[in-house]
Amino acid sequence: MSSTAGAPTGGDVLKAPNVIEYPFSRTTGPVIGAFMTGMREGIIVGIKGADGRVIVPPQEYDPVTAEELTEIVEVGDAGVVTTWCWVNEPLTDQPLDRPFAWAMIRLDGADTDLVHAVDTDGDQAVMATGMRVKARWLPARPADVDTEADGGTSAGSDDSGYRVGHILDIACFEPEGVPE
Amino acid sequence: MRDVAVVSFAQTHHAREVSDINEVEMLMPLMGEALAGSGIPKDRIDFVCSASSDYLAGQPFSFVMSLDAFGPWPPISESHVDMDGAWALYEAWVKMQMGKTDVALIYAYGKSSPGDIRRVLSRQMDPYTVGPLWLDPVSMAALQARVGLEAGTFTVEQMAEVVARNRRAGATNPYAQLGGEVDPAALLAEPEFVAPLRKHDCPPITDGAAVVVIAAGDAARELSDRPAWIRGIDHRIEAHALGLRDLTRSVSTEQAAARAGVADGPVDLAELHAPFSHQELIIGDALGLADGVDVNPSGGPLCANPIMTAGLIRIGEAATRISRGGGDRAVAHATSGPCLQQNLVCVLEGE
């Protein structure tokens, strides 16, 4: 745990830094778990909605009928930008620390949009609705690297630089056609 | 439904940062203004409902001590919502419909200055696939704005007009944080902030609070010379994920407006809790407001946006104008969540 009350600063009215910090550990259930498993495997999955459309990221419950959804399907890791915005000054903890775009991305085979960051080397002019982007994955964790640190199945953005089963296993998206 | 009216309203002079006083110190003068200032004895209050968020204060159970501002002794019937104060008013209105509660006090407060409000509000998102990205509300609004612009739902010129009109109105509101005469063309010459949004398309960061007193039937007539009667009030929510919604519309506002009876008569004025300029255009469409409706005569959230409070202020502002004879029929609107996920619509009328 950590909530730290720092030293007060001067003035008639006392003020002090107050940090609320916790490494939340979240059990996922089967649907979110399948999406996270896919992340670790370098695969993006969605789920079939009640009306047959493929929802990405997968929703546990249908947004119209509220029924349980169960049919996980694989979609592509590239797709089309349906809208975007440009962030000149990224906030702390956002996926990139230089200017980037947020985009809603209609992945190949999906019927709804995933939100993620798009890296264009800081060049806003590259961005356009309708452009194709593809996921930039972190590398898979090599077999000889210890995976037990989090109890094996407890993944997280563990700063290892490898895929662990987390939305940030996709570091960001990038324009399709950028050489590796 | 039982006739219930807004009979008193008080709000802070909204500011970017009110850091020398705590929440109780901010609220207590407002309670006095809303009660004593309007000649309402404290012991007439049958029910108190408040609204705030621990995530703004950075403190669990932050609402607990704020009740001291009212002085709840002897013990009172009281509740709290982690929603905008407009929903606290809704809970009080529901209590009144049951018949025994005649006068209720609603308060809401939000100080955005203690934390980084964009990062704080990013904690509202689905904690698995979006929360870890720290996607913030300005960026989400910008994604929404581009959808509307490219679909032709609205234009940047219209967005600039919205800003200019609200700022002009804000100049006439002594409680507003921003206000003044601005030229829409000059606004469009400003650099983009989170493109396609410019800074002026976004609400200011605000610390503030508000208190509203509502009363039923004869009590309302006794406590106010011209009560602003709540003729309809309803709220609706939409799917959470942005990818599951048509961001160019506000379906939940349309649903709430139909239930609240917005279209049952001509609307003189509207107070819309649309934090971003393009959202005022979306909400205006969803409410079916005709040309000529006076939208946001207070300057709206583009001139002061205390989180958890700005929706309640819309009801208070609309009611005050009715009570002062500034109109006969008003619509007040409140929103919650990313890109207008949840919306409340309230129709107010004079006698």
Next chain:
Amino acid sequence: MGKERVAIVGIGQTKHQSTNDGSIAGVVRTAARRALGDAGMTWSDIDAVVIGKAPDFFEGVMMPELYLADALGAVGKPMFRVHTAGSVGGSTAIVASDLIASGIHERVLTVAFEKQSESEAMWALSVSMPFQPPMHAGAGGYFAPHIRSYMARSGAPDHIGILVALKDRLNALKNPYAHLHEEGITFDSVKDSMMLWDPIRYSETCPSSDGACAMVLTNEAGGDAAAAAGRAPAWVKGTALRSEPTMFAGRDQVNPQGGQDCAADVFAQAGITDPLREIDVVEMYVPFSWFEPMWLENLGFAPIGEGWRYVEDGVTQMTGELPVNCSGGVLSSNPIGASGMLRFAEAAMQVRGQAGEHQIDGARTALGHAYGGGSQFFAMWVVGADKP
């Protein structure tokens, strides 16, 4: 009450446990789906959803009703979020009841939850704020002096707290949803458990749980339809809320005025003049064992100073005159935001005759009680098998 009578026609809860391996939505959904199933309804039958939970910091999701709208079938409907500290589960149920009693809606789903395993209760409950007087001892350290004051005032002997804990934990063995199932528990094992905040022992404190509770409330027509279909409803006979300041000069934290007033109000609405005789079973919010005798007095079941004697005489046992916490209570399951609603729901289960092994035969009238904060927020309802 209001224009419409209110019936509880569906109740559901999760198995409460230290870690539920579902998502947050999954936990909430499980209770809601069970309540709908119990009511014989589907998602589309519901007009509005009212949800409650304690601080958002527990799960680290601000205003989680937004994220949970889809899971609770609330899309296109009103969704309302309540937070009144530990009493929240109770006050949430009361908002749902008001929505029916006022005639605004016909069928309301209400849910309360906490998924404490996402973080840690000790952290979220005791975030130390700058300039606040140091909290030297956590929640138990806050309440222990009040318990000691009660013992001093009433002359209650030390073993009363042990008796309450033993009773509730044994009752929990009859409740398949209870978090703690301590098969071998004895008076001595409670007595020998670690003294944490003297006079509070480890086995006299509540656990930290993941869990949810849900109810479907309807108007009179809905209650009549349920009865006709052979699913007895519980009828709401009274609801009340009271709050008082957290700290004030001369505040009686052993027997708070807010609790007394709240009980008097809810009993008056239900036409109850002699609660000990007229109430058949009580689900009382008892997070530390000593609160049972304290609340017996506060609620008017026992004369001042005599509550502990009722405990000692077995009055609150399942075989006693006033069974208290047949479900095992908060001492056996504590998903904080849901704990108050569980008290309300268990009371309704008793008058519906659906409490299974922990059913009190012939229970017709029951009290559900919740409190929160430093004993300054109260929520209560009286439910009955008979239409009011």
Next chain:
Amino acid sequence: MSDVTLPASLQGVEPVKSIRTPARLDYVYTAGRASSRFLHNVANKRLVGQRCPVCHKVYVPPRGSCPTDGVPTEEDVELAHTGTVTSFCVVNVAFMGTLMEIPYVGALILLDGSDIPIMHLIQEVPYDQVHSGMRVEAVWVPDDEIGPTLESIRHFRPNGEPDASFESYKDNA
């Protein structure tokens, strides 16, 4: 919970069952005017409460308002550094963030001249000798460590006076 059907690519692989999503938010907390005034006085080794103009009760630490009357409190009242234990608890749990050796005693202490007890530590007496009615005095940290915090009082200890009568603190027992 319903079972899901997985695409071929995810069949037979170890499922992810939980994720970690660390979150840190930085705030600046303000004590407000009344608390700041109180704490500045503490930094000068003074305990100054405030009296409510309506009910005349003296609050410490003052919060700037009377919680029962909902009015501002403005009259300062200098308080003694002695008081009476109204109730207490012996803590045997190593509570996070404290460096105290267990067991230790947390007590409600009614400072002379005030009408509401504060919570603080009792030391310099065996824990099993602490009792309600015990008269205690503040032990301050060394002058060079005193600051605007109640932790400038290191603890309270018995001051040797005979026990206070129950009558003297019954409103806060």
